[in-house]
Amino acid sequence: MRRALYRGLRLWTIARVLVRYRLDVILFTLKPLRPLSFLLYLAPWNWFRRTEGTRGERIRRALEDLGPIFIKFGQMLSTRRDLLPDDIAIELARLQDRVPPFPSDQARAVIEAELERPIEIAFAAFEDTPIASASIAQVHAATLQDGREVVVKVVRPGILKTIRADLEVMHLIADLADRYWSEAKRLRPREVVDEYEKTVTDELDLIREGANAAAIHRNFEDSHLLYIPEIIWDYTRRSVLVMERIGGLPVADVAALRERNVDLKLLAERGVEIFFTQVFQHNFFHADMHPGNIFVDATHPDDPTYLAVDFGIVGSLLDSDQRYLAENFHAFFNRDYRRVAELHVESGWVPKDTRVDEFEAAIRTVCEPIFQRPLDEISFGQVLLRLFQTARRFNMEVQPQLVLLQKTLLNIEGLGRQLYPQLDLWTTAKPFIEKWMHERMGVRAFIRNAQQHLPRLLAHLPELPMHLEKALTVEEQRAERDAALRRQILELENGLRRQSRRRNEGWAGVALLALAGLATQLEVTAWQGLAWPVWPLALFGAGILLFSLRPGPRRRARDGDA
Template sequence: TIVADTELMMTLAKVLQKWLPDGKRLRPVEVVKEYEKTIVDELDLTREAANGMQLGRNFEGSEALYVPTIYSDYCRANVLVMERIYGIPISNIEALIAQNTNLRILAERGVEVFFTQVFRDSFFHADMHPGNIFVSREHPENPQYIAIDFGIVGTLNQEDKRYLAENFIAFFNRDYRKVAQLHADSGWVPSDTNIDEFEVAIRTVCEPIFQKPLAEISFGNVLVQLFNTARRFNMVVQPQLVLLQKTLLYVEGLGRQLYPQLDLWQTAKPFLENWLREQIGVKAMFTKVKANLPFWSEKLPEMPDLLYDTLKQVKRFPEKQQQANLALLQQHARAQKALHFSIVGATLVIVSAIVPLYDVHWTVPACIGLTGMMCWFAAWWKGRKAPE
């Protein structure tokens, strides 16, 4: 059923991409391919088990999120066996209030868990709707999430993570110029985009939502305005970010439901700033050097030979360059000769066709035509001859 449905979706996506004015920018074919990969993977419960175990390792010992134990020995492609959990559905606000759950901490931890998964681990639960999220009954004053259903997870590469983090921080700091420039640098908008106009458009959409609690922010309205801005500036849809955008909307919905006064910006900003410092600061440099030391120590004995070979190649480079230039000149000369022979041959053939109109012996046009054919053959021969 899923294969049939995705084939139909792909057919429609190809039609839309070809005929819709925004088809190329919205990239519906790539989006459907990403969706197909996600939903087909979701059918394999051994993959879901592996996702759950990975997420559990990432949050082992965490006070914010608990991941049930997966019993992999009993899992198959169509069977998933995991620890039974006892919790309150995140949508049951009455039960959470009845046990005196600290909803402010719970809402803030939801934001922290999301950004930790995305930026620290680059491995996030991408199906965080209320049916998959529970709250532990233990320690309501220090509440802990419990997550299930790991069929859909998302990942981001290092470049996308860095651009996203810098965009978020610039957004939180109301540095709309940097947001616009980052979009151009990442290729999300065309390189010839007018940055000044793009900055003004982003400010117009984003400025009204600052310094407001979550309850007063209409994310639906903000998204509509952002989509209109994207259309105006030919912003290309990024299929690898679709899952992330969907998950962020889930997190926003949970936060609004739990604690409408949540300051989403102040909760997320310190985390992102700390992550960026770890990625691009002095500490990050030493961490990367330390991680690469085993590789470098393995390759170090080869360095003298590599250096010698490189210097030898550099020394021979002018000679090779001269040989290449000479070969190019010879090839050009052959092409010129071939062109000359072709012109002469064509002229002689035309003359051989005209001469019989006059009172001459048949051998004259025959000789002229034969000479023209020989010129053509010479042109072909010189043209096919490979450079030395």
């Protein structure tokens, strides 16, 4: 009852917000309400009010009014540019996940419940004023008993209940849209809400986030490109995450970086290198690399290092996707659109019956005008985005791992261009892709794979004759089963034919009997002097019927042979 009441109130709030920002017209695009669209002109609130802002701005402001869960949904939706018009996606990307902090006594209560000890025992010092606050959690500074400076991330109390309630409303709206909205087939609202539910639920588990951070920390342990804070596992629980506190300049504070004489060109290029290293070497990438999560260690301005936090969203690729993606990039660098089209078909990203020549022409139409511009003006992320949009016309299924990759690439490229506007991402990325192709698909890769698998193959070599004999036996058994199955099918077909013949002959006999009976009736009445005696016809019809119901010796012999 309480949940139903909450849904009703929430839907009423959503309706009010839609009316406030003149988004009520969306409701009248639904099939059942389309004939009633004239009511928009009869609504009093539409008589004197003017529309302020573009549709993208109004949608963004509506989500901000609906609260943090809807803000986060809008942020996720902004990454699905394969589904949204550009103007709406750009506005949604401006959503800021800034939420007032919850009281420190609630944070203390959550921490003490999770750690099963008082704050004063767990920490030598704990700052009640949070240093950051978002929709899911907020962060406090603290000091461990051994003197290490840490940050404590605490999940908002009761947030799970709020998320579940709002998700129910989102699912209800998605179901209605899927049923009545003409654009639902293309935008797939149910699938979008399902994806958001998985993402936001994963972010609630801080142990999972800690594991992600530890994996990336281990991958870059000996690298000067990126540093990931250490997770303090003794203090980490599902709703509490404690990690090493890092210093550094926000990556978006370009003025401060210039004051420290940081090499911005090198910093921008290293951001690209970090991305391709994570995607193609580690196959595990930080998928939420917006400026709020990235800092710069400017201790050595000529050798700057990135610092990253917040690992609730990560991504990885299947080996096949990784290989096909690398080959796609390589083909793009060489403007080999035919190979790009073939790779999409081979990988299963588009249906197997796709005309490669038509797909190639569509890709060339999109990409060739872009490549006429200077390389440092070409957005790598936008090219990838347009490629996916073009592939959608050929019924390309959306790959969630590729959507995360596209989002991360757009973040990295935007970050790099903000630091160094002349960043030539193509020149920076091409050697990396070529090296990966050479290592994974060249002669060295063949030799390395052979060396890797040779011991296992040699171990099974003595068993090879036995396996061959077993394979031959299995093949013979399969051939016998196939022959038996063919005989059964043939017998079944013959039986069906016999039944059909008997049924047809039987009906023929019945027809003759009916004809004979009709003739007899006519003979008895009007045609007594003119008609033939019809009792022979009746006997003949009965004989035909009996013959059709019981086959003779010749037919029985033929059926038996069959």
